[in-house]
Amino acid sequence: MMLNRMSRLLTLSVVLAWAPVALADDALWALLKQGGQVVMIRHALTTSGVGDPEGMKLDDCATQRNLSDEGRAHARQLGEAFRQRGVAVGQLLSSPWCRSIETAKLAFGKTPDVTPALGNLFGRSEEAGRQLAGLRPLAGQKPVTGNTVMVSHGSTIYALTGISPDTAEMVVLTPQGGGRFKVAGRMAAHKL
Template sequence: MNRSLLDLLRKGGYILYARHGEATVGIDQPNLNFWNCFTQRNLSELGRRQAVYYGQILRNLRIPISYPIIASPFCRTIETAQLAFGSANVQIDPFLFEIYRLDENLSSAEQKRILDSLDSRLEIKPPQGSNKIIIAHSFPKGISLGQIPNMGTVIVKPLGEGHGYEIIDKLSLSDLAKL
């Protein structure tokens, strides 16, 4: 993996949008309830290890992170963020549930509303000298940040509100470990 990407991340100014760890336990129920993990798919043991490893990699690489870590309201995303960065460092963003909904049969207007809202969030620069981390979901193929493997990370360079963003790289967990 290229050294210059690591140097850029150490300077800060990026959003690391990561998919949660492997979730194979249970299924998302039609009566999904964010307060009841039994109504959702949850992290497997591998997924828990991936989450811990993710946090260790970022600390070992000395990549500066701004807190709180932003997580989707699903148990699997919250647990991923807590295992990687500590329970006290996680903030839930209900909007990130909308990313999950992109897999549903939405109207083009509803899909556009969700993607426009996401885009406006990805334009916001993190605090000087740090990187923002979002733990959420993959996207359907060809939409927004695209398909993301378990604990994969999309490196996003926000260009400022109203100016868009650039996708710098997409890294699997093993790619990140090789930085």
């Protein structure tokens, strides 16, 4: 009797602990379906390591850390989550790093517009002021159609929002104009 009751309480606590997360994700997907949001996505999973190898060149993907096979699968799952929910992508922007461009292409099936404002700030903190000055207006501008999707890096998203996302995780922003925005929430769409 006591074991049965403990089992039911444990089951109930698991359900109640999971429910707010699911509801939060559902609310974010509903917001995205309405359009008008800015979605910042950290590139998908890469080969192991931190930062880029010595001598990295932006115009040579072979010199950079790139997506792993698992990362490519996550990028595709991310795009599929958008398609299954009928979430429109208007403008698609990316960091100039190959791992961000590839994430955008695999997820959304088109080549993104590349902007240095979304570039990696890891190990490049001296670039933060200039990049954020270019990034804030993009994050604060309401999309003309659908949602603006920006694929970047954890360090860059953190510098703008104070949130350190996991790979292929989304941080949803509601533009307020004038370079201002509110964080609507975050979720890892590739895990759905």
